[in-house]
Amino acid sequence: QVQLRESGPGLVKPSETLSLTCSVSGGSLNFYYWNWIRQPPGKGLEWIGSIYYTGTTNYNPSLKSRVTISLDTSKNQFSLKLTSVTAADAAVYYCAGVGNYFGYWGQGSLVTVSS
Amino acid sequence: EIVLTQSPVTLSLSPGERATLSCRASQSVTSSYLAWYQQKPGQAPRLLIYGASTRATGIPDRFSGSGSGTDFTLTISTLEPEDFAVYYCQHYGHSPPWTFGQGTKVDIK
Numbered sequence: 396q397v398q399l400r401e402s403g404p405g406l407v408k409p410s411e412t413l414s415l416t417c418s419v420s421g422g423s424l425n426f427y428y429w430n431w432i433r434q435p436p437g438k439g440l441e442w443i444g445s446i447y448y449t450g451t452t453n454y455n456p457s458l459k460s461r462v463t464i465s466l467d468t469s470k471n472q473f474s475l476k477l478t479s480v481t482a483a484d485a486a487v488y489y490c491a492g493v494g495n496y497f498g499y500w501g502q503g504s505l506v507t508v509s510s
Numbered sequence: 511e512i513v514l515t516q517s518p519v520t521l522s523l524s525p526g527e528r529a530t531l532s533c534r535a536s537q538s539v540t541s542s543y544l545a546w547y548q549q550k551p552g553q554a555p556r557l558l559i560y561g562a563s564t565r566a567t568g569i570p571d572r573f574s575g576s577g578s579g580t581d582f583t584l585t586i587s588t589l590e591p592e593d594f595a596v597y598y599c600q601h602y603g604h605s606p607p608w609t610f611g612q613g614t615k616v617d618i619k
Contacts, residue, residue, distance in 0.1 A: 495602035
């Protein structure tokens with residue numbers, strides 16, 4: 396059974412960089428797509444982007460200029476960096492896999508943006 | 511970018527009733543690459559349906575999906591108490607970005 400778990404700071408200052416890591420257990424990163432999705436409090440879901448096990452990435456055009464998703468296959472992890480954050484980036488951030496629809500989800504990581 | 515519009519926004523029903531949720535796409539969804547998720551408060555979404563009509567592993571058969579092209583439906587044949595939640599559709603068709611509908615909340619009448 397594949398399990399995902401997000402980790403990272405719960406508080407980020409405006410204009411700084413949000414960094415989160417997703418640790419994958421019970422399976423390999425190989426042959427699958429791995430995604431980041433976010434949900435502002437009380438709102439709907441927004442796909443941020445994905446990375447294939449080969450390292451190929453796709454990003455939501457609305458965030459593309461600020462987003463980087465990377466893989467660390469040695470640690471069975473993938474990561475999200477979002478630069479120049481504002482209050483609009485405050486949300487629960489989920490990692491999800493294993494394809495372009497999402498059968499596995501982490502529990503979510505709440506990120507607050509405040510000075 | 512494909513925009514998904516779900517209706518109704520809220521559906522008020524009683525346990526035992528049938529729920530019919532709609533998801534309409536702004537353009538045709540390639541090969542019926544449409545998924546449905548259930549989300550309860552404080553929890554991550556759970557995959558119910560993919561490929562418009564295939565139930566994910568462990569999903570009860572009271573959940574069914576149908577549709578093609580631009581119109582898709584999630585039906586819950588007989589509502590159980592644990593089914594009251596928010597439901598989202600998502601397309602994952604020809605090319606990203608993958609988008610979600612705004613959600614339909616099924617609440618207790």
